[in-house]
Amino acid sequence: MNISRFTDYSLRVLIYLAAAKETSHIITIKEVAERYQISKNHLMKVVQELSANNHINATRGKNGGIKLNTAPENINIGQLVRSIEQGSTLVECFGKDNQCVITSSCQLKRMFAQAMESFFDCLDQYTLADLIKGENKAELRQVLMIPIE
Amino acid sequence: MNISRFTDYSLRVLIYLAAAKETSHIITIKEVAERYQISKNHLMKVVQELSANNHINATRGKNGGIKLNTAPENINIGQLVRSIEQGSTLVECFGKDNQCVITSSCQLKRMFAQAMESFFDCLDQYTLADLIKGENKAELRQVLMIPIE
DNA sequence: TAAAAGATGCATTTTAAATGAATCTTATTT
DNA sequence: AAATAAGATTCATTTAAAATGCATCTTTTA
Numbered sequence: 001m002n003i004s005r006f007t008d009y010s011l012r013v014l015i016y017l018a019a020a021k022e023t024s025h026i027i028t029i030k031e032v033a034e035r036y037q038i039s040k041n042h043l044m045k046v047v048q049e050l051s052a053n054n055h056i057n058a059t060r061g062k063n064g065g066i067k068l069n070t071a072p073e074n075i076n077i078g079q080l081v082r083s084i085e086q087g088s089t090l091v092e093c094f095g096k097d098n099q100c101v102i103t104s105s106c107q108l109k110r111m112f113a114q115a116m117e118s119f120f121d122c123l124d125q126y127t128l129a130d131l132i133k134g135e136n137k138a139e140l141r142q143v144l145m146i147p148i149e
Numbered sequence: 150m151n152i153s154r155f156t157d158y159s160l161r162v163l164i165y166l167a168a169a170k171e172t173s174h175i176i177t178i179k180e181v182a183e184r185y186q187i188s189k190n191h192l193m194k195v196v197q198e199l200s201a202n203n204h205i206n207a208t209r210g211k212n213g214g215i216k217l218n219t220a221p222e223n224i225n226i227g228q229l230v231r232s233i234e235q236g237s238t239l240v241e242c243f244g245k246d247n248q249c250v251i252t253s254s255c256q257l258k259r260m261f262a263q264a265m266e267s268f269f270d271c272l273d274q275y276t277l278a279d280l281i282k283g284e285n286k287a288e289l290r291q292v293l294m295i296p297i298e
Numbered sequence: 299t300a301a302a303a304g305a306t307g308c309a310t311t312t313t314a315a316a317t318g319a320a321t322c323t324t325a326t327t328t
Numbered sequence: 329a330a331a332t333a334a335g336a337t338t339c340a341t342t343t344a345a346a347a348t349g350c351a352t353c354t355t356t357t358a
Contacts, residue, residue, distance in 0.1 A: 153314095153315070153316090154315075154316070155315080155316085188316070188317050188318080189317095189318095190316085190317055190318055190319080191315090191316055191317060191318095194316095208324090208325080209323070209324040209325060210323090210324050210325025210326055211324095211325060211326040211327065212325080212326060212327090213324080213325065213326085
């Protein structure tokens with residue numbers, strides 16, 4: 001059972017931006033990629049999608065960068081992961097080119113769909129704010145070398 | 150979000166065997182692979198694991214074959230999927246070679262672990278028997294061309 | 299107008315999973 | 329005993345999705 005690195009990176013970007021909130025320092029994709037030591041190219045695409053979904057605001061050009069578009073409290077983890085992972089195929093029968101011969105008389109799809117809903121419903125309990133609560137925020141700022149100012 | 154074909158095939162084998170229960174006809178891996186139109190080689194490995202976990206009984210030699218080791222009611226879907234998918238890496242920080250720099254101050258792992266538990270807990274509600282209930286059994290026997298006798 | 303940022307499209311690499319193939323082991327039947 | 333038919337095992341190969349890299353385009357600001 002796994003979730004794409006794309007989704008993982010999406011969350012990392014949001015955590016970075018949330019941890020750096022209330023800071024005057026401008027954040028770029030390059031910086032985020034360097035601090036996390038992950039591929040800048042991949043991160044560009046991740047940012048592009050987050051931006052397309054209005055979770056973050058990306059500005060081009062000199063002094064451009066990325067920042068959160070809403071308060072961390074308003075970014076729900078379940079909804080976010082759902083939206084990124086939508087279109088993924090949990091098992092063959094969820095996919096477009098399903099070849100399973102018993103599909104019509106198989107109850108598995110129903111069960112798995114329900115289980116997946118439980119998974120997301122659980123994540124629905126949390127928002128981005130829960131990820132930078134308490135001591136976490138300071139710790140994240142430190143590990144990610146986000147200047148406090 | 151996805152689950153391996155290995156797990157999918159495991160369920161298909163069990164469904165086949167459950168649907169063919171109370172039938173005198175001996176079932177071989179070859180037959181199951183043919184009916185589902187899937188790789189016999191892969192299925193062999195699937196069967197091997199199901200057999201190692203005592204879910205099914207495999208006998209070699211002439212007139213050998215595979216059959217369920219317990220009543221379908223006793224094979225829990227959640228437990229089964231859990232056992233096959235154990236060791237899979239939901240996201241990087243679940244894995245052995247986790248490189249994520251914020252791991253120590255990140256709450257995501259906890260949240261995802263909880264969500265995964267919800268997923269399996271949901272599947273825990275069902276057993277193999279639920280997959281061959283009512284009309285399903287007859288339908289499965291027909292699609293899979295299992296002789297009724 | 300130069301520099302610095304993100305956007306985009308295409309190519310390549312990586313990796314895990316799936317599949318194939320060959321051989322080994324076990325059991326049964328003749 | 330020998331032949332046959334089943335699963336078990338090991339190693340090699342293929343596949344497909346995801347990730348990454350690269351080049352170029354677009355936008356913004358100093």
